[in-house]
Amino acid sequence: MNQGYRWPLVGLHWLTLLLIVVAYVIGSLLEDMTLSPLKLKLYAWHKWAGMTVLFFLPLRLLLRLTERIDHAAGLLRWEARASAAVHGALYLLLLLVPLLGWLQSSAAGFSVVWFGVLPLPDLVGKDKALAEFFKELHEGSVNLLVTLVALHAAAALYHQHVRHDGVLARMVPWLRNKP
Amino acid sequence: MKTLFVLLMCLAPPVWAQDWKLDAGKSQVQFVIKQMNVSTEGGFRRFIVHASFDPAKPEAGRFRVDVDTASADTGSAEGDDEVKRPAWFDSKAHPWAIFSAKNVRREADGRYTAFGDLAIKGQSHALAAPFTLTRQGNAWLARGRFPLKRSAYGIGGGDWTDVVADDLEVRFNLVLLP
């Protein structure tokens, strides 16, 4: 029960959350801002944070696939299935949300230069209608991601405070070895 | 009658000087700026060209390009609105950016440099614009690019200096019909 994820995976998990929160907060601010130098800076930071999520994803998946934790232990069958489905969907959205943002930026004709130093290729040519289409999909996927993150966090808290089964501690090292 | 004819001949422009018409649909005046280190292309939707030259001897010709500063296409509607404001082009007070070539120098076959003045936002500076002139059917294509500094014309100062680079490039593709 006290087994936990290895620290690189734990680190990437919480780093991803931090980056998503940063990207989400900035993204929501951008919606209501009029153009200003600050807005251009926030656009850049939004894209940089989001692209970082995307860049870390392969490493995260690799680490995750080499874990030997028994996820179904102590769960009912539907619970095991539901958690596997939510985890799968979360990984898929960690891919789709930044990818759709990148597609939108490419189509809008505003390339991404990661942290101002690494120019990323445009995924599609400049096309206003396409940019609008990807914008809708980016927004939609973000909403789905946020909903699932909330569900995911609620489940973790349920494990910790109702089931007392140490599931949360796998991802929170400082909770381990506590009664 | 004869005197009148001679008088008219004197008033008319020299016979070699054709006035060329711009094929606006095939022509572009563009700029490449850098914001947050990202190169971004834009352009102008409306510009007028006055050109009169002999394709065999463009050095002796006259060229003038008037660009409607309110017609900038920055890639986003809010950008288009922004650059009309006083901090940028101040399009209400300065609707036109004008390049008029004073003379043209032949550099090589089909390659020329136009020397003249570029006036934007009430300020005028000397400019040398290299260009190539190539035949396209019965039209001629004048194509070139030159660097420019926003600060030289007071375009987009203030806080914008942090996020939009001072240096930019202007590109032009002008298809001229006889």
Ligand code: HEM
């Ligand atoms: C975890 C990653 C990301 C999250 C959580 C996220 C979140 C958001 C949110 C909440 C919005 C506002 C949506 C709305 O209009 O309702 C937004 C907009 C946007 N995002 Fe992202 N995003 C992410 C990654 C990216 C990436 C990687 C890029 C580009 C490379 C990007 C480009 C954009 C753009 C261009 C907008 C439109 C802003 C506007 O014009 O209003 N996003 N994003």
